[in-house]
Amino acid sequence: MIIAMKLFELVDGKTRKNFFSPMVWRAKFALNHKNVPYESIALTFTEIPKKIPEACANVTAPTVPTLKLETGEGLQASLAIAEYLERTYPDHPSIFGEDPSEKNLQKFLESYMSSKLHPAFQRLVYIEMYEMQDEENGAYFKSSREKSDGGKTLQELGGDRAANLKEVKENLELIHTALKHSGGYVLGDKPGWADFVLISALIWLNSCAPQTFEEAVLNAIDD
Ligand SMILES: N[C@@H](CCC(=O)N[C@@H](CS)C(=O)NCC(=O)O)C(=O)O
Structure with a gap:
């Protein structure tokens, strides 16, 4: 099989084995859900500004995920990648659902999780x-964030x-209640964008700090 598309991803600098970026995971779930093959190109923070513009001339402010399309163009941002896949592969399993109101709800849930879970x-x-x-x-991460x-x-x-854990718990409880009554996934019995956003955030936390993940997520709610 010829794999035409390349996904630029983020790995840690120490082992190059920890794929922790939640935004990249969103794109990976979308690609995998659509059954679209891609080659993974793992980059560290400091490789992003060099390697992505080298591979995709149109990208001037590089970030991950970037999907290099068959045309050679680089497509940035997880939501734009998911929307591209939905448009390009309409016969593959849907990411946003058939109904426009469902897409709206999936995107609303993305905003909810990005604003209520990601900061904590x-x-x-x-x-x-x-x-x-x-x-x-490490030097790049520290200086850019500070x-x-x-x-x-x-x-x-x-x-x-303690305040961060409390904030996570309060916001997870609402998602927990929704999942309990929904049929397995956020919007029912099929996975979609909101599920990819949720699991990607959880993978991020678990990849970086497994003990905190256990405390903040697995043990946060009684069941
Ligand atoms: N809205 C974009 C956000 C992309 C983004 O901010 N990616 C981060 C990694 S999660 C990045 O490329 N950071 C590079 C840096 O911090 O230098 C998306 O959904 O993909």
């Missing part, structure tokens, strides 16, 4: 994300662990 997850794993890196990537929030250290950016 990020605060819980700043230090681990730093410790997963080699020297060059610069982006008014010069706070990674430790300060992490904030209060």
Whole structure:
């Protein structure tokens, strides 16, 4: 089989084996759900600005995920990749559902999870994300994150662990209740975009800090 598309992904600098980026996982679930083959190209933070523009001339502000299409063009951002796959492979399993109102709801749930789970997850794993890196990537991660929030250290950016865990629990409870009554997946008996967004966030937390994942997610709610 000829694999025409390439997915640029993120790995840690120390082992190059930890694929922790939630945005990349969203794109991977979308590709796998559609049964679309792709070659994975694993990059560290500091390789992203060099390797992606080298491979895709149209990409000037590189991020992962980037999907290099058969045309050679680089397509950035998880949602844009999912929408492209849905348009291009209409006969493969649907990501957003047949009905436009379902797509709307899937995207609303993406916003919910991005705004209610991601910030606390990020605060819980700043230090681990730093410790997963080699020297060059660690220095990049630390300086870029500290610069982006008014010069706070990674430790300060992490904030209060107990408050972060409380925030995760409160927001997970709503998702937990929805899942309990939905038939297995967020919107029923078939997986879709909202499920990919949720599981990708959980993979992120677990890949960076398995013990925190256990405490914040697995043991957060009684069942
Ligand atoms: N909205 C984009 C976000 C892409 C993004 O921010 N990706 C991060 C990794 S999760 C990145 O490329 N970071 C590069 C960096 O921090 O230098 C998406 O959904 O894909």
